[in-house]
Amino acid sequence: MSDAVKANGEPKNYLNDTYGIKSWLLTLDHKRIGIMYLITLTAFFLVGGVFAAFIRLELMTPKGDLFEAETYNKMFTMHGVVMIFFFLIPSIPAVLGNFLIPLQIGARDVAFPKLNLASYYLYALGGMFAIAAILMGGIDTGWTFYTPYSSSYSNSFVSLALVGVFINGFSSILTGVNFMVTIHKMRAPGLTWFRLPLFIWGHYATSLIQVLGTPVVAITLLLVVFERVFNIGIFDPTYGGDPVLFQHMFWFYSHPAVYIMILPGFAVISDVIACFSRKRIFGYSFVAFSSLAIAVLGFLVWGHHMFVSGQSTYASMVFSFITFFVAVPSAVKIFNWSFTLHKGSIKLDSPMLYVMGFIGLFTIGGLTGLFLSTLGTDVHLHDTYFVVAHFHYVMVGGMVMAFLCGLHFWWPKMTGRMYPEGPAKLGVMFVFAGFNLTFLPQFILGYMGMPRRYHAYPEEWQALNIMSTAGATVLGLGFGLTIAYFIWSLFKGEKAPANPFQAKGLEWDIPSPPIAHNFEAIPIVTWEAYPYGPEEAASQSTETATEPAKEDEVV
Amino acid sequence: MSDFPLFPAQASTIAWQVDALYGFLVLLTVVFCILVFGMVTIFAIKYRRRSDDEQPEQNHGNLALELSWTIIPLFIALFVFLLGADVFFRLQRAPADPLEIYAVGKQWMWKIQHESGKREINTLHVPKGQPVRLTMTSEDVLHDFFIPAFRVKNDVIPGRYTTLWFEATQLGEFHIFCAEYCGTLHSGMIGKVIVMDPTDYHDWLMGASASDESMVEAGQRQFQALGCETCHKSTSSGQGPSLVGIYDKPVKLKNGQEVTVDVDYIRESILQPRAKIVDGYEPIMPIFEGQISEQSLLQIVSYIKSLTESAE
Numbered sequence: 001m002s003d004a005v006k007a008n009g010e011p012k013n014y015l016n017d018t019y020g021i022k023s024w025l026l027t028l029d030h031k032r033i034g035i036m037y038l039i040t041l042t043a044f045f046l047v048g049g050v051f052a053a054f055i056r057l058e059l060m061t062p063k064g065d066l067f068e069a070e071t072y073n074k075m076f077t078m079h080g081v082v083m084i085f086f087f088l089i090p091s092i093p094a095v096l097g098n099f100l101i102p103l104q105i106g107a108r109d110v111a112f113p114k115l116n117l118a119s120y121y122l123y124a125l126g127g128m129f130a131i132a133a134i135l136m137g138g139i140d141t142g143w144t145f146y147t148p149y150s151s152s153y154s155n156s157f158v159s160l161a162l163v164g165v166f167i168n169g170f171s172s173i174l175t176g177v178n179f180m181v182t183i184h185k186m187r188a189p190g191l192t193w194f195r196l197p198l199f200i201w202g203h204y205a206t207s208l209i210q211v212l213g214t215p216v217v218a219i220t221l222l223l224v225v226f227e228r229v230f231n232i233g234i235f236d237p238t239y240g241g242d243p244v245l246f247q248h249m250f251w252f253y254s255h256p257a258v259y260i261m262i263l264p265g266f267a268v269i270s271d272v273i274a275c276f277s278r279k280r281i282f283g284y285s286f287v288a289f290s291s292l293a294i295a296v297l298g299f300l301v302w303g304h305h306m307f308v309s310g311q312s313t314y315a316s317m318v319f320s321f322i323t324f325f326v327a328v329p330s331a332v333k334i335f336n337w338s339f340t341l342h343k344g345s346i347k348l349d350s351p352m353l354y355v356m357g358f359i360g361l362f363t364i365g366g367l368t369g370l371f372l373s374t375l376g377t378d379v380h381l382h383d384t385y386f387v388v389a390h391f392h393y394v395m396v397g398g399m400v401m402a403f404l405c406g407l408h409f410w411w412p413k414m415t416g417r418m419y420p421e422g423p424a425k426l427g428v429m430f431v432f433a434g435f436n437l438t439f440l441p442q443f444i445l446g447y448m449g450m451p452r453r454y455h456a457y458p459e460e461w462q463a464l465n466i467m468s469t470a471g472a473t474v475l476g477l478g479f480g481l482t483i484a485y486f487i488w489s490l491f492k493g494e495k496a497p498a499n500p501f502q503a504k505g506l507e508w509d510i511p512s513p514p515i516a517h518n519f520e521a522i523p524i525v526t527w528e529a530y531p532y533g534p535e536e537a538a539s540q541s542t543e544t545a546t547e548p549a550k551e552d553e554v555v
Numbered sequence: 556m557s558d559f560p561l562f563p564a565q566a567s568t569i570a571w572q573v574d575a576l577y578g579f580l581v582l583l584t585v586v587f588c589i590l591v592f593g594m595v596t597i598f599a600i601k602y603r604r605r606s607d608d609e610q611p612e613q614n615h616g617n618l619a620l621e622l623s624w625t626i627i628p629l630f631i632a633l634f635v636f637l638l639g640a641d642v643f644f645r646l647q648r649a650p651a652d653p654l655e656i657y658a659v660g661k662q663w664m665w666k667i668q669h670e671s672g673k674r675e676i677n678t679l680h681v682p683k684g685q686p687v688r689l690t691m692t693s694e695d696v697l698h699d700f701f702i703p704a705f706r707v708k709n710d711v712i713p714g715r716y717t718t719l720w721f722e723a724t725q726l727g728e729f730h731i732f733c734a735e736y737c738g739t740l741h742s743g744m745i746g747k748v749i750v751m752d753p754t755d756y757h758d759w760l761m762g763a764s765a766s767d768e769s770m771v772e773a774g775q776r777q778f779q780a781l782g783c784e785t786c787h788k789s790t791s792s793g794q795g796p797s798l799v800g801i802y803d804k805p806v807k808l809k810n811g812q813e814v815t816v817d818v819d820y821i822r823e824s825i826l827q828p829r830a831k832i833v834d835g836y837e838p839i840m841p842i843f844e845g846q847i848s849e850q851s852l853l854q855i856v857s858y859i860k861s862l863t864e865s866a867e
Contacts, residue, residue, distance in 0.1 A: 064742065069739050069740055069741075069742065069743070070739045073736075073738075073739060073741070140738070140739070141736075142736045146696075146697055146735070146736065148695075148696055148697070148713065149696040149697065149736070149737060149738055152696075153662075153695060153696050153738060154738070237713045237714030237715075238713075238714075238845075242714075243697060243712060243713065243714070244712065277602070277611070278604075278609070278610070278611050279611055279613060279614070280613055280614075280615055282614065282615075282616055282617075283615075283616040283617075283620075283621050284615065284616065285616075286616070286621050286625075307643075308699065308708050308709050308710050309710045309712075310709070310710055310712055310715065310717045313643070313644070313647050316643070317640055317643075320636060320639065320640065320643075321636055324632035324633060324635065324636045325629075325632070327628060327632045328625060328628050328629050328632065331624060331625075331628040332621070332624060332625055332628075334591055335591075335620075335624040336616075336621075338591060338594045338595050338598070339620065341594075341595060341598035341599060341602060342598055342602070342614070343602055343611055343612055343614065344598070344602050344611050345602065345604045345605075345609040345610070345611040346598065346599050346602050346603050346604055347603070347604040348599065348603070356595060356599065359591065359595055360588075360591075360592060360595075363587065363588055363591045363592075364584070364588065367583070367584040367587055367588065368584065370580055370583070370584075370632075370635060371577070371580050373636075373639075374576065374580065374635055374636070374638070374639030375639040375640050375642065375643030376572070376573055376576045376638065376639040376640070376641070376642025376643045376646065377573060377576050377577050377580065377639060377642075378639075379573075379643065379646055379706065379707065379708050379709075380573050380577075380703070380706040380707075380708065382708060382734070383699060383701070383708070383734040383735060384734070444561055447561075447562065447563070447577065448560065448561075448562070448563050448703065449563050449701070449703025449704075449730060449732065451701065451732045451733070451734045451742075452736075453736045453741060453742075454732075454741070454742035455741070455742040456742045456743070457742070458730065460560065532611075532613065533610070533612075533613035534610045
């Protein structure tokens, strides 16, 4: 392969294969698309983070003295809209999923590379609408867009933002379709479903929700736009509409959407915990099916957001009952991960520290979910800071920790550079400590009765709010440090070997960074997932029979 | 209150039940956290990698363990569900004959009217030791009436009535918050519940700014002014059904369905009379949608309710 080596001695890979801005913007390479998502997502994360910082600054004092009430309302709305629709929902699937699904299943790309690029541009276009709405003056409806406030009363740029979220929904649907077809049709020979890494199972369950749920919220948001623009009575009672109908339709998607946000996190954790304990995941099939169980149950629990919405007592009972079943697959995962550590060979490198943090924070996030699915306590806790804290424990403590975990773990593979381990360990400590200091006080504030989305609050809650703001500062430093050393590592980081963590999986058998079409020859898989045992490793090395690469397959 | 409180005041009959449930869940959370954190920490230390070429023994799972951590959490979850449902039922079902008070939310204030006709804004005077039921609606967007000290909360929805009930057990002043985001001054849509001795409450009702017209009287005046009496006579001889003795009773509709005459049905039958026509009558009543304020509507509804109470 003399043509694979460049003049300066650096082997060809997907990053140096072609040059120029066009080679990126028009690329069909799933890996480059993943990197483009990473850059765009990080920008949105920073925008959402700035809004969060302003919120915490305002809440340091009980009086609404830093911002006008209207400005404050816009900030928590835009924090939610940007973080949920433009960061959390795409985060792991669009970056790590895009980059790794073809690598892990031994494919040269996703099933529909052009569609994949289209997904990215839909996401970018939707994001531009959202940014335009922010720049023109913002939106003040809350990220939940409850009617009739959003449809008839708000004077802010609601339609523009809703169109942005609507367009972004197509990106999510198309990515889901792409991943499902890829996983079904493009697995390497011998790679049966139960030989797949759990990363793939998690993404399969996520894609299922994206494809089935997103159309409903897209329709709902479009109806709000119609009501705003054409005064068609759907949700506003003054036109004969029903405001509670919106909540049913919105949560039918938006509850499954929180599983879109957390299942890929589970997917990352399973791969990383196996690597750093050198063990196959304990109870592989239970972990795999619990993801599917969560995906299916997720569609049956939307009414638990509506226990005090005037919904009938019996409907609330049914929704609460089904919600408790979600606790079971979540507990199954936690216990299986914990038992994977049992008699393992555990190395606490920074990705593994993120796993530890994830298990701790997700456990708290999950258990505090019980308080909200329990009817008797939810009436008091609904729409208070308890909900805010619970949600952030699952979404930041769970998903963002898992995202950072995966980014560290696969960073050498993606960039060909090692991140610096010392600062990374410091970063994870900052994130973990800062996160807890930010959100633990909010549980107490919530039970005290502090409602969410309040610009000003009674004086007796100031101490807890100051703690929360202090925590947010530490959390922000942690994120800042992480972004800084990631960027530093691109230029100064040690060159990464093909498999720096002695991990198992097809992506680790190819160079870091991979070549443009991933595999010189498509591998034939004869081993189970996570072959960390000596006898399994032996069977793997004797049977790396390969198929010759067919260049015409490479798109 | 101390400088660093962890619980809101426990000022209603239901508050301790919610707190007990909360305490139980906190305990459950702590136990599971200790279990998981303990397990993870001990394993991470005990099985730390001692040399780089270490090869741990592989273990692919254990069915007995899988089943136990599937089934035990399931039973715990269902037990918690039952505890929660039990408290929820008590939160939803008001005792018989509560004191009725009416609230209308609008951006950004609470307008309260007592049955005696007395009105107040952003304050709610209630007697201690007596069940109170609030019937609420909104003039504009969604709101939510939340009294943390009583552990009660319910959305306030335009176009329909919702209710909540409580029985205060402590004298004093407690926060009222709007808990459903309602626009610019959402965090200013707050107020105070003032719990008084029943005699003080009575004196307050009859005191300085007492209304000379009760809600029922005001409702009756408007009932007459709007000409409702022409058809809805006290006997069954009118062109519309008689409204005496109908409240909280089932009524048969023209389409064969049966509905219970509750506040929402009365409201709908005034605003959109053709939605549900009582069997044996013609759809001839004019539509009052948009012509009656929410507060007047509550007065008319309480007058129609009173026609049943006085008949019994």
